Amino acid sequence: MNDELYDVIIVGGRIAGASLAARLGAAGLKVLILEKDMMPGRTVVSCPLLLSSGMQLLDEIGIDESLYAPDNTRFAGVALEMSEYFRTFVEIPDVHGRHFLYGIDRQILDEAIWRNLERFPSVTQLENFSVRELLVDEDGKVSGVTGMYKGGESKTFSAGAVIGADGRHSVVARKANASITEEVKQYNTAVYYAYWEGVAPYKAQDKEWIQIHSGCNGFSAVVIPASRGLTGVLAQCRHDYFNAPAGADEWYHSTIASFPRVAQRLKNAHQVTPLSGMKNVSNLFRQAAGNGWTLVGDAYHQKDSYDAQGIYDALLGAKILALQLIDWKEGKKDWGAAMQAYNREVYDALHPMFRSTLDRLKREMFTCPSPKLANGLLRWVLTNKKYRERFGLLATRNISPKNWASPGVMISAILNGAVADLRRKPNQAVWWTLPELKP
Ligand SMILES: Cc1cc2nc3c(=O)[nH]c(=O)nc-3n(C[C@H](O)[C@H](O)[C@H](O)COP(=O)(O)OP(=O)(O)OC[C@H]3O[C@@H](n4cnc5c(N)ncnc54)[C@H](O)[C@@H]3O)c2cc1C
Incomplete structure (x- = not known):
């Protein structure tokens, strides 16, 4: 048994967990952050666009743009092609002092947020440590975690509260019996992607764009140039249209080939990473908190990647939670009041965009226009x-x-x-x- 008592233990060290730790560390809270992977190492399933709203929240925790966009390849916005009918351009407006977006390599971004924590003396980081169980005291309050190092040695840590920032398959949510408070299954999609080298750029109107090609038939593709000459190529479809008897790789390549405007950009390109993705991306909210535990990021709320809001939502949720945890730690609120405020504020901040994304999925992915x-x-x-x-x-x-x-x-x-x-x-x-x- 480890006798050190932390203010909070954060399980999961990427967008939600590491940004929360930075905010708590800046306020002097004693934080233990546990991550089952190495940084950099294996990465999560994500082929992201990063918008200026997310960049502004990264600024707030001291993550400079040069750290996550080393090649500085900025895009004016998105070129949306509606099958062979027409195309349109959505430019990023000049807000937060930026009028562009990036295609991001998650390994680079996640490592930058993780390394940033070294600045905070009250934050202890532990990689290669997988949390397996929650400790519960005699009053039913979660008071710590038990887990295992990669080598097999197990260890227990105690804290005033445990935060699940451990993604969509959250162990903290499962072990705390967090209920799903809202779920919409009707508009789930299947999404698979790989990174390619040698993809031709998409230039129009003297600018370079991210390409979204909608087949107007329940299938679409997105081409996202990221760093180091790599380009993410993503194929998506309604979950009920996903049919891959010969496996996801075959499905991916035949879906891309069905869109000549995407396929032509790949003529001289080759795939350099294995396929990654999910055949059923869920859309849900979980109970935000309970006795001694709370959830943030994808552990709390999951939605389709269609509107590219996951990173922003995780960073914003962490910001809202940090303010409540600091109030709780400083004795301004008890745990119940702080978590009630977190629950209300985070839901109000994220839910309207969730509904908007579902509406767009319904209109653009689940409706085939004549x-x-x-x-x-x-x-x-x-x-x-x-x-x-x-x-x-x-x-x-x-x-x-x-x-x-x-x-x-x-x-x-x-x-x-x-x-x-x-x-x-x-x-x-x-x-x-x-x-x-x-x-
Ligand atoms: C195909 C796809 C495309 C996407 N595209 C975009 C996009 O364009 N823009 C955008 O903003 N978002 C996008 N997203 C969403 C975005 O990736 C997520 O919302 C974001 O990663 C959530 O961050 P998080 O920190 O909550 O969880 P994660 O990034 O999943 O991190 C959770 C961490 O917890 C760790 N962990 C899990 N269990 C344990 C355990 N038991 N012990 C210790 N550690 C543990 C994991 O190793 C992981 O490091 C996309 C997602 C998908 C699937």
């Missing part, structure tokens, strides 16, 4: 300047997800699009036409 609808209503809305600006503000969390596409915005987009179509001269060039496919 050619008439795609060339009309859908194009009028998605190419509308105001709509695109508001979507950029939504993605960077600068506008409420509750009313970003208000009836007023939608009606005006439809009217403007219809009138512009009526006024257009025959053969007049339009910017949303897709470039010709190279043979």
Whole structure:
């Protein structure tokens, strides 16, 4: 038995766990952070885009942009291709002093956040340590953890509270019997990706873009250049359309091949990492806290990667939790009051975007538009300047997800699009036409 008593033990040392430890360490709390992997080492399933909203939260904990984007390959935004109907560009608005986004290598980002903790004398880091059980005292309060080093030696640590920042398969959530408080299974998707070398860039309007290609048939692909010359190529489909009798690799390659606009960029490229992914990405919230324990990041809330909000949500959840834990530690609140406030604030901060992502999945992944609808209503809305600006503000969390596409915005987009179509001269060039496919 280890006789050292920590203020908190954090299980999981990536986005949620390590950013929480940095905030608690800056406030002088005595923190033990336990991570079952080595940093760098194995990485989690994630092929992320990082938006300016997430970068701003990384600034707050002292993580400089040069640490997670060493090649500085910035993108203006996203080129969204709707099958062969049309394309549209969503630019990242100039908020938080940045009007670009990055494709991120998670190994680099996670290592930067982990190494950052070395600055805080009150934070103890332990890698290669896997938590197996929670310690519970005679009052039923969680008071520590038991786990095992990679070599097999087991050890127990005690603390005032245990925080599960241990991702979607959270051991802390399971052992604490955290209930699922909300789950939507209808719009789950399957997502697989690999990194490639030699992928041709996507240039348009004098800028370089992240490519999202929607088949408008329940399948899509995303091409995300990251660091070190690697590009993430991701294939996604509705979970009920996922059919891979010959295995996920075959499914992945045939899905990519079904999108010529993506496949043509891979002609001179080769896959350099094994396939990674999930056949059923869940959308849920768990109970945020209980007696002596609490959850943060994916352990608390999971959603589809469609809107690229997971990292931001994990960083924001950690920030909200840190403030409550500091109040609790300083005696300003008891555990119950602090966790009640955390539960309320984190849910209010994350839930509207969760609903918005589900709505978009329903509209764009689970609805197959007819050619008439795609060339009309859908194009009028998605190419509308105001709509695109508001979507950029939504993605960077600068506008409420509750009313970003208000009836007023939608009606005006439809009217403007219809009138512009009526006024257009025959053969007049339009910017949303897709470039010709190279043979
Ligand atoms: C295919 C895909 C694409 C994505 N794309 C994006 C995107 O574009 N943008 C975006 O923002 N987000 C994206 N996400 C989501 C994002 O990756 C997650 O939201 C984010 O990783 C959550 O961080 P976390 O710290 O909560 O959990 P994780 O990153 O999962 O970290 C949990 C940590 O806990 C450790 N751990 C687990 N169990 C134990 C244990 N028993 N003992 C000790 N340690 C343990 C694990 O080793 C891990 O290091 C994507 C996710 C997927 C699956």
